[in-house]
Amino acid sequence: MDKMDTATHVMKKKRPCEDNEKTEKVKKRRKVDESDVCQNQQKAKSDEKQPRLSAKVFGEDSEISYDQLYRFLKYSALGKRHDATHPSWCRVHHRKRLAGIVVVVLRDVGQLHFDRFYLQFKHLRRIFRHRFSLPPASDDFLKELCGLGINDAPQISRQVTQKNPIIQKYGEEAHGLSRYVLTVEEMRLNDYPLEGLSNYSHFVRTCCDGPVTDSSPLFGLDCEMCLTDKGSELTRISVVDARGRCIMNELVKPKLPIRNYLTSYSGITEELLLPVTTTLADIQVRLKKLLPSDAVLVGHSLNFDLQALEMVHPNIIDTSLLFARKGGKRFKLKFLAEAVLRKQIQRTDGSGHDPTEDAKCALELAQYFISQGPRKVAALNLEARQLKQRETGEAWNGALPQQKNGVRKPIQCLLDILRSVGQKTLLLGQQNEGASYNCQNQTGSPNKQVLQRALEEIPRSSFSVIQFALDSQHATPNQVAETVSKMRNRLANMLTLYAGPFAKDFCLKSLKRTFKKYGHVLSIRAITETFEPHVCIQYEVLEAAQLALESLNGAEVAGSSIKLQRPVTEETLDCEVLLKELERDSDNKGILYLAGLGKAKSETGLREKLGYLKDLNAVFLPRDPRTRKQRNYCFLKFHTPESASHALEAIRERTARGSKMQSRRALTPVHLHKWFRHVNQNGGRLLAPQPPLEAHFLEKERPFDxxxxxxxxxxxxxRRIKQLHRCLPNHTLCVVLLPGINRGSESFQGFGLLGIKGEKPAS
Structure with a gap:
């Protein structure tokens, strides 16, 4: 018994330990599980914050203007700075996490080439998920983007350039900012407040005694004044930092009563100043705290601003003196903004000047001068531009184009703006050396050299524009005409079906009703050359022809078992391969073609009828280009490819139960649909398909080479785009532009593709 008691006692002692061990193991397991959950949550959050795009280009909205594209690139690079706004057609999520932006331009290439050589663009169409149509090539867009054409002012000879007061003052070579800071003698000659002068003995000195270097910070400053018995007194001040951000914008109440508000210039009114309590002394204290020891103030005729501030500052860049003229004359800030920055400032509607705008403009002018150097500035030939402006009474037309409504639209070169805020830009492969005033230049370089330079320099740039040029022999009018002709033939053959044989007494009108179930029929005609009657049908879109082929080939139609086939030509030999690639194309994922709508319906009515389809995102109802009546087919866009698959099954189930609607996966991207409508109508007549294959062997010469x-x-x-894209860092926004052709009578649509490298599809 004693042994049993002892054993029982030992067991009792062991159990709690075992229980504790189990409890500890469970706790450890829970901690591990919780740790895994936390890691997964953090990973999920990290994934959520990765940059991505959501493009809304579908149906009639698939064509994007160059202005919309410019705004998209500007917002992607700058966010909400410099009046950039988030475009509605494409949203950039987590923009700040972009690793950089690369724009690739394929000159003299357009949508025509993409569609004609679709299978050759193997990598281009697989890399980029988002696509859009563009109007024919726009040089204005490239000017806004890269600054191309900024030097199209009257050219001046080398001898004249040497006499330019800017060259005589600073020489031809570019210098750091410290070279352009006013000397004490220059400040004295131009009435700047200086220490030791009796007139300025009561002025407050900024706490800026540090030596100025080429890396010293720049601050733009501008003031507005009103008239009192004392003279001009400060009523408003604006200060911007080197990135163009406003860091001070204050109204100031003068000590003495105001005699004249000068509202048309200052923008100040009695009502505006009524609640203001800030004094000049308050502003002086704030400025002393705000400016670092080596700060350089930038302004246009800044001596008047410092006099109104009653302050002394030793380091000044005065843009009215920087852009030097003969005989001590000075350019106005408004003119320099138009001629150099291509910006319009200082409105003439009586609302007064915006000091923040003026301060930022003066800052950008100084940054432009420093970055480009005196020689580039002298080449702008500002005197000739101003003379031309005075003669015509208008601003330089290259700077401010006229809009349809008569309102001038300021054009800003995006690469200039980016450089002004400290971003490094890259421009390679341009046609014109004079066009590159702000970036690396690779004039006349072959595409291979451009690619090599791009691979080396893109990682060091935040915004890059890379241009590849099509060989001139491929951009001739004859070559373009030949490409158009072959594209038309390919479309005509792919949209055409031969059906038969039919009984001799078949009704053509009845057959047309049968074939119309699958989409709009452009034409149908009887073929009498064959022993047994056949018909030739041409559809408006590729989906209709393919759906009819899949549904009716081998079926009994009008009492006959018929065969459907496309014409056998060179253009249709790879038709099956092309169709499979189109069906897998990213542009067609999540999109269905739906025919047999019956009477034309509104989008609202159609959505109600298709209420049983879940996750429907958008509907595209094509119209007759002449009558604008809706067709008997449409395209349905779903949020995900999976939703489209479920919807296709649901529609087919209803078709099997007797519904007139027919559906299949889309084959025609919206941009290609527009091309179809453009080229497959020839005055309402059928486009004759290309002659049979054998006919080509009878030709004496063929443009094969x-x-x-x-x-x-x-x-x-x-392949070059593939190499370029492969070397881009993850999270780089890449835009490929095929701008098309716009030469007088020749005008062909452009095309664009965009995506973020490493972007995950939206869930």
């Missing part, structure tokens, strides 16, 4: 060379050129451009 030029066609093959163009195909290789497209393939090479595609």
């Amino acid at each position: 030029s066609e093959e060379d163009l195909k290789k050129a497209m393939k090479t451009l595609d």
